[in-house]
Amino acid sequence: MASEDKPVETQEDIAAAEAAAETDQQAGADASDLAEQLVAAQQQAQDNREQYLRAEAEMANLRRRVEKDVENAHKFGQEKLVKEMLTVVDNLERTLAAIGEETDDVKPLKEGVEMTLKGLLDTFEKLNVVAVDPQGHPFDPQLHQAMSMVENPDMEPNTVIAVMQKGYTLHDRLVRPAMVMVSKGGGAGGQSIDETA
Template sequence: MADQEQTNKPEEEQVELEQANEAETAETQTAEQAEQVEVETAEDRLVALEKELAAAKATIAQQQDSVVRAAAEVDNIRRRAAMDVDKAHKFALEKFVNELLPVMDNMERALLMADRSQEALAPMIEGVEMTLKSFVDGVSKFGVEVIDPQGETFNPELHQAMSMQENAELAPNTVMAVMQKGYSLNGRLIRAAMVMVSKGA
């Protein structure tokens, strides 16, 4: 009986040892599985974070582009507004000057038609000349320039040809006569000079 108990004891120890080994193996496997799950979860998180980072960078790039475009647009608007204000200052008098041109034309016609041989008219002619001169000087202070192209080459941007005549003494396309002077305001043509142009025989 004692022998039988002794024989059972090593078998029980061996069973216990095997059970302990199995439990340890199971714990090891469980720990490895847990580590593997943690590694997979960390990789998934890393991939997700990289995607979020890429999306954030794309959003920042778009916003930077929008900010640059908006700044450029504001700069363009400011520049256009400054140009408009400058043009308004330069050409605000255009309508007013257009109203004055017939007055100057009439004074010039009066001087052309005046009979300078009569001494009684001399003071009046002198007064009209002085008035016309002061008139021209006054408007020139505001950027008005007279276009009187007598003897110059015809320029279609500044002159309007009313007729052409053959003239052997002048080169072709030369202004022979000015029927009406032209005017410009700060470099912009207000009225073209009406001219007679020479042509070859």
Template sequence: MTEESKITQEETAATDQAEANAAESQETLQQKLAEAERKAEENWDKFLRTQAELENLRRRMERELQNAQKYAIEKFAKDLLSVADSLELGLKAAVETEDLDKIREGLELTLKQLLTVFDRFNVRPIDPLGEKFNPEFHQAMAVEEVKGAEPDRVIKVFQKGYVLNDRILRPALVVVARPSAESQPRIDEQA
């Protein structure tokens, strides 16, 4: 064999080897590409499922929030039904009888029942008679001059106020004392 034919055979072998390596490399690349496409498809499916789950969760939370808002006072309302029943019975009894003591007793029991329901739900009355005026819980309807009264004290309550836990539902409507002009020192006496 000649040197030329040896070189040609080596070149052919090298070319064949390069082609084999290229084919193997291409096969490997195609396998890797197929694997990457499979993983991408899996991840896309996971993404779509997760997105659907989040949308379902969002809808469920909206529905639960609407129900919570809609029916938040359900227990309170159910407890008030017994008070309404008592008032209806009291009105019926008032028509049938003229005994004011029985009517008053029925009203007192109904009020006690109502206050028990309020207490169960942390609704507390504000009855500030004699207390210092507090604008957070009291609304002054008038100011009266009262001899011997401490200034800024509640001397009359027109309407009780109510708080729910620590939040004001309605301020108490009150009359506040102001010292009489006689009890205040005059400006010329101070000088």
């Protein structure tokens, strides 16, 4: 009977060997699939990391941009109000200039106008509103608006000889240009200047 059992063992051995070979092939195929999956997962991880870094950089840029916008809103938020209040300052200054002889009747009025103007100018100073009064300085088209040019041999060409209306800046940003008269310089001896400036 031992001889009969031997072929059965051989068949079982063959079956086991085939199963082992099949398992080895399957394991080899699974290892190959796993290796491909690992490479794909690593590539996906790298892509996700790059997307994350880009998104993080965009968020940092957006945060900086929003902070700058908020800062500018705080700095220049009063610009419209300042423009409207400049008319009040101009009127108060004209009132003081128009008061001629200081009589007992006019003195309290003048003091009231001066105090009101001083209070308004102090508020402007707190808000970083600065007057542009270029009398005697060279003409700057970034800050001044030339209303006319007048020949004046005593002055350098392109010099502001009169200020018709002061200009103002808010945190170094021009709110209103100064309206000025500019010298042309003397006739034949004068330098040629750019009248379109």
